[in-house]
Amino acid sequence: MAAHMEGTRLSESDREILIEREVDAPRELVWRSFTSADELALWWGPTGFTTETDSIDVKPGGQWVYTMRGPDGQTYPNLITYQEVSEPSRLVYKHGGKVDAEPVNFVTEADFEEISPTRTRVRLRMVFESKSSKDFVTREYGALEGAKQHIQGLADHLERVQSGRDDSGVLLIRRVFDASVETVWDAWADEKQLMAWFHPEVWKLTISEMDLRPGGTYFYRMSSDGMPDMYGIWNIKRVEAPRLLEFVVSFSDENRAIVRAPFADNWPLETICTVTFEPHAGKGRGTVMTLRSEPINATPEEREAFKNGIGSMQQGWGQTLDSLVEHLSQTQ
């Protein structure tokens, strides 16, 4: 998934940024991803950005007026004017040019080359008016990192669309931290630092093993006054310092045998957590950290329990329930 930028090639010259990658999708699907407002809303922009279209008219001279919102809440009014529209292989568009849009001016030549019926090479060439204009956008808007995340977002989107997978049964939490990617990574990878924040609320955390490499294990005890001790295990799956950490989490007994979560019978025995760390693109600074968590090796019932508990929260009825409960506690 996101953040590991495998297969993305980035190069730059004085006035240009060239980014290229192959995606597993038919060319028509790539074209639609670039030209339909519904699709664009699902992937356009760097990690954590959302895109809302005011109007779109994909034809030479036509415009796309949209607003992007960064993971830190900052909004960016945007304007794109299409210069060349050759379905399904080439799209040329100019960023900027309106008074209230961001002072970001460049032309993108997007080429979609069919490698096979299910694989497409996407090449984005961003041409700036001058070297200083390119340097400005790179410096002020994190354009290089943004471009990498942008094309990764496209690849992830195409994968989601084709697999029919959605995130309804997945816990997704995204946070921006005011610290470098390396600093945030260390807070996970360094034992002393992890102990400073990872413990659940009032519980004390004791880590007895911490072996950060694929196949390695974290084993820890959580204790609290008057409560039986709980134990937890992480089985480390992927370590791509400082960008990605993936591990399978379970509750266990003191002998490392996996046990049920103490709070629900149907809770999956194992959940896989993928944590990614990416530099904030746009004007923001810091690190965008994304946690994805979903059941692994789970029975349909366990999956359902997780989905009811987590997915529903994201569909917004958790809040409805909360306000209902609040209302009841006031009236009773």
Add this chain to the structure above:
Amino acid sequence: MVADTLTVTLSALSDPTRRAILGRLAEGEATVTELAEPFDMTMPAISKHLKVLERAGLIERGRDKQKRPCRLRAEPLKEAAEWIGHYRRQWEARFDRLDEHLKSIQSKPETPTE
């Protein structure tokens, strides 16, 4: 078993019509006819939803043989709300602490390494 009750509660809550019915009942008790009003549904269909809610202990029916008004029961709701938020809240709370931690280590000019 607590968890079994929760499973029943959660599955009762998984339907939008049933959540809307509960929302209506939060304002006060109502008869089946009153509850059916906002929905484009037959009475038997509404009754079916009410049975699910009743089995889950989320509502109770009055004794009045004619009207049998429905009333909301809060306890299972509270339990479910608590449980639903548990996992997410745990991570959110952790990340609040991580935020604090990152601020504190960066405010020191040099992080002591022992």
